[in-house]
Amino acid sequence: MELLNGFLSTDKELIKMARTFNANKLQILTKIVIPANLTTFINSLKVNIGLSLVGVISGEFLVSKAGLGYLIVYGGQVFKLDLVMTSVIILAIVAAIMYQAVVLLGKVVQK
Numbered sequence: 001m002e003l004l005n006g007f008l009s010t011d012k013e014l015i016k017m018a019r020t021f022n023a024n025k026l027q028i029l030t031k032i033v034i035p036a037n038l039t040t041f042i043n044s045l046k047v048n049i050g051l052s053l054v055g056v057i058s059g060e061f062l063v064s065k066a067g068l069g070y071l072i073v074y075g076g077q078v079f080k081l082d083l084v085m086t087s088v089i090i091l092a093i094v095a096a097i098m099y100q101a102v103v104l105l106g107k108v109v110q111k
Contacts, residue, residue, distance in 0.1 A: 002047075006040035007033055042106035049098045053091065 010033050018028050034041075060069025068087045075083030 003037065003040055003044050006037040010036050038109055039106075042102065042109070045102045045105075046099060049102060050095060053095050053098075057091065 014032050014036075015028055018032055023031070056067075057069040057072070060067040061073055064070045068091050071087040072084050075081065075087065
């Protein structure tokens with residue numbers, strides 16, 4: 001939704017100018033809309049990394065027979081706090097690595 005709002009708030013005068021020079025829709029998208037919204041795209045990725053991991057773990061809570069979500073639920077059922085905490089720490093490390101990868105991607109793309 002945030003990315004859509006960014007696309008819709010792109011400078012209308014730039015789009016009008018491009019149409020004046022007979023730019024087609026693909027050219028307007030690639031030359032004006034996407035470059036104007038790179039920061040919005042990167043920021044959306046940063047937020048959605050955490051949400052995607054929450055979705056994966058929630059799915060594993062419900063139906064999985066393997067994975068970190070399964071280990072968290074299983075560890076809670078058999079009172080193995082070390083299994084639960086190890087899974088949560090691994091999840092936090094994966095989230096931090098993915099977040100830093102997006103930050104690095106943002107720095108590379110914005111140069």
